[in-house]
Amino acid sequence: MRIEKDLLGEREVPADVYYGIHTLRALENFPLSGYKVAAVLVKAIALIKKSAAEVNAELGYLPKELAQAIGTAANEIMDGKWQDQFVVDALQGGAGTSTNMNVNEVLANRAIEILGGSRGDYQLVHPLNHVNMHQSTNDVYPTALRIAAIWLLKPLSDECAALQQALQDKEADFAGIIKVGRTEMQDAVPIMLGQEFSAYAGAIARDRWRLYKVEERLRQAALGGTAIGTGLNADKKYIYMVNDRVRQYAGVGLARAENMIDVIQNADVFVEVSGLLKALAVNLGKIAHDLRLMSSGPRAGLGEIRLPERQAGSSIMPGKVNPIIPEAVNQVAFHVMASDMAIAMAAQSGQLELNAFMPLIAHHLLESLSLLTNAVKILHEFCIRGVTANCEQCTALLNNSQVSVTALVPHIGYDLASQVARKAMEENTTVREAAIRLAVLPEEKIDAALDPRAMTHPGIAGKPK
Template sequence: MRLEKDLLGEREVPASVYYGIHTLRALENFPLSDYKVSYTLIKAITLIKKAAAEVNAELGHLAKDKAQSIAVAADEVINGKWRDQFVIDALQGGAGTSTNMNVNEVLANRAIELLGGQRGDYDLVHPLNHVNMHQSTNDVYPTALRIAAIWLLKPLSEGCAALQASLQAKEAEFAGVIKVGRTEMQDAVPVMLGQEFSAYAGAVARDRWRLHKVEERLRQAALGGTAIGTGLNADKKYIFMVNDRVRQYAGIGLARAENMIDVIQNADVFVEVSGLLKALAVNLGKCAHDLRLLSSGPRAGLGEIRLPERQAGSSIMPGKVNPIIPEAINQVAFHVMASDMAIAMAAQSGQLELNPFMPLIAHHLLESLTVLTNAVTVFNEFCIQGITADAQRCQALLEGSQVSVTALVPHIGYDLASKVARRALETGVTVRQAALELAVLPEPRIDAILDPRAMTRPGIAGAQK
């Protein structure tokens, strides 16, 4: 054990760990869940620490050997080393101070080792005086969250692009499969199966565009704003230089915010991003619901499409295969929508110059980005790409339905068309046969009007030229 002290007194810290007394207290104070702080967020904070150490050395505020050791330690963390040292619960009080201190202490103790000292010898490298120089949790944490979110947006956008491409491929593959279109779970008018998939592709395309545009909102950084955005205790040159250095290392177009007070106290940008993630979740969930319905059966349901069989579906019913991938996507959608509500509540609950609920926002936002990225890949590769159509089943349901009766309305009026529909339903004959029996039009005209494929295109089916 080693002895460390802080404002509240002294504590023994295991000699084997790189974190220190502040992290130890956080471990004791926040045994709230099994969730740990996102490592993507840890890497983003660590990147800021590296940039700050280098800039402070260049400005003469920090000894070069200390800055170099901090930078080396930071590179190790960014590359995944010492991951087991970031131990704090994702849900924590203090606006993220515990996470910031966890990073400060790990970097300080590793830097001490690199300089030949022993962990806990903070005269060599101090977590606050050196690693946290010219910084506050309040400017570092939200900036790191913006960086982490941008990093995670890219693979999500790429996954949406791949999903959109697969849906468009199915649109082309099913372009010739005609079927019953349904509204409010009732037979409506004919539609091509490919047209249904075109709607799914269009929704995902909008989501891609939204995610691309929202990244711009995340590029405003408040580094150097320190406690509340006024820049107290930060060298003016540092403020400009550290933002440039972080932008270089993060590989994204960060810009120093003109109003750092605004950026530090307001979390509405994260609500905006979360809202667009919710929109994607809604579209994925709706598509998944539809696929479960269209594939229901296999014999007593709609059965118009077949989903790839991924695993046995029941421990008691032999031969049953369930739509497990769409079901999983639905659950991801529910989860993301619930997270969006948590983010909104946390963002509006901030008071005055700081939002103390940033850890909750960070946890839910980064988790939503991660699970959605995984979900679109799973949906695409394990479900969409392997969907097949049962064209015969689609045709049989179409021929047995009354959906073609709508095409008669422009020619014979709504009331007479209703009589045709009612006669077909009550006598069990087709719409064509009912129309013939009621003699609403000559047979050639009825056949021209009731061409189901003509009903899937704009215009009046059977219109005489």
């Protein structure tokens, strides 16, 4: 054990850990969710610390060798090392201070080792005086969250592109398969199966565009604003230089916010991003529901499509295979929508110059980005690409329905078309047979009007062009 001190007194800290007394107290204070701080957020914070150390050395505030040691330690964290040292619960009081201090302490102790010292020798490298120089949790944490979110948006956008392409491929594959359309779970006019998949592709295309545009909202950073955005205790040159350095290392178009006070106290940008993630979740959920419906049965349901068989579906019913991929996607959608509400409430609950609930926002936002990326990936890889059409069932259901009666309305009027539909229902016959028996039109005109393929395109079926 080693002895460390803080404002509240002395504590024994395990000798073999890189974190220190501030992290130890956070471990004791927040035994809450069991979720650790997202690794991508820790990476972004480490990047900021590396940038700050380099700039502070260039401005003469830190010895060069000390800044280099901090930078080396930060590089190790950014490469994925020492993840077991970031032990603070994702949900914590203090607006993210515990996470910031966890990173500060790990960087300080690792830098001490690099310089030949022993962990806890903060005279050599201090977590606050050196690693946290010219910084506050209040400008570091939200800036790191913006960087982390931008990093996670790219893979999500890529997976959405792959899903859109998979849906468009099915649109082409199913272009010639006609089936019953449905509104309010009731039979409606005919539609091509490919047209249904084109609508799914269109929805995902909109989501891709939204994700592309929302990155712009995340590029305004408050780094250098320190405690409340006024920049107290930060050299003016540092403020400009550190933002440039972070942008360089992060590989994203980050820019210093013109109003850093605004960016530190207001979290509405994260609500905006979350809202667009919710929109994607809604579209994914709708598609997943439809896939489950159209594949239901397979013999006692709609059975219009077949989903890839991924695993046995029942511990009691032999031969049963369930639509597990759409079901999993639905659950991710529910989770993301619930997270969106938590983010909105946390952002609204900020008070005066700071939002104390940034850890909740960070946890839910980054989790939603990761969950959606994984959900979109399994949807297109494990489900959409393997979907096949049950053409016989689509035809049988269409022939057994009365949806084609709608095409008679321009020719004979709504009331007479209703009589045809009623007669077909009462006599359990087809619309064509009922129309012929009622002699509503010459037979050849009835056949032209009831051509199901003509009903899937704009215009009046059976009317001469």
